[in-house]
Amino acid sequence: MAKKQKSSEEFIHHLYVHMNEVDQFVIFSGLTFKQFVLAFNPMANLLLLKHQYEEGSFNMHTQLDFVSKEDIPNFVKRVSDTDEDLCWIDFADEKGLNKLTPLEQAKLLYLSHKKESIGTPFLEKLSNRFVYHSSSREKAIKIYFKNLDDAEILVTHIFNNMVKEKLGNGGFFRKKEAKSTISMVDPDFLKAYRPYAKEGALLSLSKLEKPKRFEIEIRTLADYDFPDEVWDDLDVILSQSYDDLIKIP
Incomplete structure (x- = not known):
């Protein structure tokens, strides 16, 4: 259970993810094209x-x-x-x-x-490998993945890169030697949380000072059909206890 409710501003980033395993696509909100390209x-x-x-x-x-x-x-x-x-x-x-x-x-x-x-x-x-479709009106990006495991690669890269930037080790189109930096979350580890993504989920990254670490709170959003509604109700959603928590040492 969450010990303390946070407002949306207290988080580093929020990412909405809704996965369709049968048709091999994922709907994202809170993702940018730049982040996608950086991941691949x-x-x-x-x-x-x-x-x-x-x-x-x-x-x-x-x-x-x-x-x-x-x-x-x-x-x-x-x-x-x-x-x-x-x-x-x-x-x-x-x-x-x-x-x-x-x-x-x-x-x-x-x-x-x-x-x-x-x-x-x-x-x-x-x-x-992909088909990419973004809609600014719907605040959503729909991506078909030939290998659905790439969805976890994308999500972990987004959060890992944000953690690295907070630690002063981020960047865009960095040289290959920078890729040796240790990852904080492994894509195979994140696959265990795929059932939440299949329901539709909000992943919220935050930084704790004591103990000093990062966390990703996961909240299922099965009642939301459109990503733009998630952002309209963000503070209401965050006032509810998270369903799961990923601790990043």
């Missing part, structure tokens, strides 16, 4: 299905813009400054992109418009 850096090329980015390359076969993996840092910088919706699918190389059939291209356009997939969203020709 280096990224593959990105085929842009919905965007306002004007500096990308153009693929003649699909008549769609794309971002090469070399240009992703610039893309992240530009996109992070806007509130526009964003949808993309990663791909290995343009050779695979140029082999997409009209039906496969139509399915991608449906995916970007409806935010749901007709059949699998993972195409062998693209060797894609």
Whole structure:
């Protein structure tokens, strides 16, 4: 049980997570595109299905813009400054992109418009690992994961990086040697808490001074269908006891 109720301002960060194991997607709120890219850096090329980015390359076969993996840092910088919706699918190389059939291209356009997939969203020709769709109006990001374990990798990276920043050891697009810094939470450890994510859960990171450590409070939010409602009711949610607690030494 929680010993003391905290207001939302007393936490370092709140992350809403709702996982659908059957369709292999997770809905997040409190996640940024920059955080996502940092967790999976280096990224593959990105085929842009919905965007306002004007500096990308153009693929003649699909008549769609794309971002090469070399240009992703610039893309992240530009996109992070806007509130526009964003949808993309990663791909290995343009050779695979140029082999997409009209039906496969139509399915991608449906995916970007409806935010749901007709059949699998993972195409062998693209060797894609993700499908990413953000909505500023809904305050949500929906991500399809080819390997759902990547969801835990993403969540742990977000919180671990925040802890490192608080300890003076964070940064974006850091060199490989910085990756040797010890992780605070392991993705395999976090998988034990997946049942909460399947119900819809709020993960709240805070720092304690005595004893000096970080904690992640987990609250199930099964009654919430829309992430924006979570932020409207945040203080009410936090006034309730957490369902579980992850202690980070």
